[in-house]
Amino acid sequence: MAEQIRIISKNFEVPNAETIDVFIERGGYEGLKKALRLTVEEVVEVVKASGLRGRGGAGFPTGVKWSFMPKEPKKPHYLCCNADEGEPGTFKDRKIIETDPHSLIEGIIIGAYAIRSKLAFVYVRGEFGLGYRRLSAALEEARARGFVGQNLDGTGHDIDIILYRGAGAYICGEETALMESLEGKRGYPRPKPPFPAGYGVYGCPTTVNNVETLCTVPHIIKHGADWYRSMGTKASPGTTLFGVSGHVNRPGLYELPLGTPLREIIYEHAGGVPGGRKIKGVIPGGSSTPILTAEMLDTPMDHDGLRTVSSLFGTGAIIVMDETTDIVAVTRRIAEFYHHESCGQCTPCREGSGWIPQILRRIEAGQGRMEDLDLLLSICANMEGRTICPFGDAAAWPIRYNISRFRADFEERIRRGSGLPDPGPVPGVLGGRRADLIPVQVSA
Ligand SMILES: Cc1cc2nc3c(=O)[nH]c(=O)nc-3n(C[C@H](O)[C@H](O)[C@H](O)COP(=O)(O)O)c2cc1C
Structure with missing residues (x-):
């Protein structure tokens, strides 16, 4: 059985981890300090070499995405952190911004540095009241300590971060709808091309990254690409936060290496199915990902593993349904x-x-x-x-x-x-x- 690992989740159970003092005491902002001593190209190379894949759903390699941004900026560059988290079953990003907001701020600053951006936006899901307040407070603390602002750590690099609250539309998690919404327009996705790295927010080169993706970056910078690759699988290295819900005895978030078998996550970590009932089906990566049958429980939970059973990794949000499910x-x-x-x-x-x-x-x-x-x-x-x-x-x-x-x-x-009986109309539908x-x- 794979041990639960505490990298992205290392502060989840720590009291007051949302405050800058506790965060720094536990090694926070060390990855940032190291990143600012590297060149932009070196930061991108380390993240590329680590094989980190985006955790927003599509699993695109983060370092590769960053490398699409222009090398010589002619217009401002923007980083958008996608904290919209609307996919049913998914609750990892909310946990991060509520309990460990500085880890996101640290990841954003490094990400912005890597794409030559001086301004980053965080698009926060409208319903995340507590998360928004915690993130706002953390941002103020980071500003007061000089982690956000001008001439960071004497390097000449500037960064500002703006929090933007969405209004609770799932579609605004799609990166181009997010940008439209951020610009104050209706959240309609844009046709692609042009892609965000060429034409993003306000028509300027933009990168959109998920919360968990950005939170992982400081650890990679601090410990190196080989360390990261020592966990997970070749094509999907590292750990991720599996969110388990539905018919399990211990629903919750479990940080485990990618490739951990689904059966192990359900039975060892999430405590199995109540009453010892059998499993009927499992949604492996949020509600849009193709359902798995009970015969597919030995599937390794990584991008390739899920493809072998014609499904997708998605957001790593596992919804378990037992035999009583309709x-x-x-x-x-x-x-x-x-x-x-x-x-x-x-x-x-x-x-x-x-x-x-x-x-x-x-x-x-x-x-x-x-x-x-x-x-x-x-x-x-x-x-x-x-x-x-x-x-x-x-x-x-x-x-x-x-x-x-x-x-x-x-x-x-x-x-x-x-x-x-007719289940009756659902309001709004x-x-x-x-x-x-x-x-x-x-x-x-
Ligand atoms: C309908 C739809 C909703 C999405 N919602 C989210 C979301 O809530 N959060 C997120 O990070 N990505 C979401 N995505 C994926 C984003 O478009 C984008 O790929 C992602 O934010 C990129 O970050 P990553 O490279 O770090 O994964 C959604 C995509 C679609 C099509």
């Missing part, structure tokens, strides 16, 4: 979330994400038809890869995989017919109309 209801609930959160810019996503919960609600209410399952799969196929941003895929995958991996459950519900009364129409 997969039809789960699928309908997830579908309602994505319908509610679709920005509506692209027709396939706007329309498809609306039709899916309507059909699922009809099935759940016992009024489904067998053809509905293929109809749902066809709607998914018409959403995937046909939208400006990956939201269309994120909304379609859970439906497609829940049906294909648990088709018997859906068929059984349809066969059983009525007999179950379908405008309160009864789904079973809405005719389903699709053009050929």
Whole structure:
């Protein structure tokens, strides 16, 4: 069994770790001091060599992303820290900013230095009241101690950090919607190209990085790329915060090497399933990632491992569902979330994400038809890869995989017919109309 490691989570249980004195006492800001003695190129090289991959969902290598930024700035460069954390099941970034905000500030300063930026933004999820207050207080402390400001540590490097509070829209976690929102506009994703490194916030070169990604950087600078690579797997080095929720005895965050088998995370670290019940399915990386069946529990939890079972690492947010779970209801609930959160810019996503919960609600209410399952799969196929941003895929995958991996459950519900009460309208979804009364129409 892999030991729990305390790198990013080393201050999680420490009283008052959100204050600068405790943070410094525990080795905080040492990575920053070391980074400022290196050249920008050296910092990028160490992070590249470490193999660190972004923890916001896509797993893109951080050092490589930084190296896309122009080497000779003609316009201001910006770093945006993505603290929007909206993917259902994910709660790691909130924990970091609430309990260890200085670790994020330290990571941001190093990240900004690496991309030649003098101004960084933190886009904080609107609902994170405590996190926002802790981060604001920490920023003031860091300013007062000279970690944020001009001529850092006598190096001539300047940095300022601005906190920006979102209004609670999942789509604003998508990097280009985030930038639009930051500019005061509606959070509509931008078509790419141009990519943020060429045209980002206010049309200037920008890098967007996740909270956990940036918090990992000071440790890599302090201990080196080889140290980081000594943990995890070749293609996904290091540790990550696995957030385990659902039917487990000890839900919570577990910092473990990437590649730790899913079974070990659930049974050894999260204490197994209450009442010794069997597992029905596991969502491995946040609600948009394809569900795994109980036969896939030995999958190594890293980017390659999850690909072998046609799923994704996502945010490392594991949602465990035991044998009592109603997969039809789960699928309908997830579908309602994505319908509610679709920005509506692209027709396939706007329309498809609306039709899916309507059909699922009809099935759940016992009024489904067998053809509905293929109809749902066809709607998914018409959403995937046909939208400006990956939201269309994120909304379609859970439906497609829940049906294909648990088709018997859906068929059984349809066969059983009525007999179950209509779950009723969910506020804000379908405008309160009864789904079973809405005719389903699709053009050929
Ligand atoms: C619909 C959608 C929502 C997203 N939400 C988040 C989020 O809340 N936090 C986050 O860090 N990345 C989120 N992402 C990924 C970002 O677009 C981006 O890839 C990430 O912030 C880059 O950081 P990283 O390279 O450190 O992973 C989202 C992507 C999509 C398509």
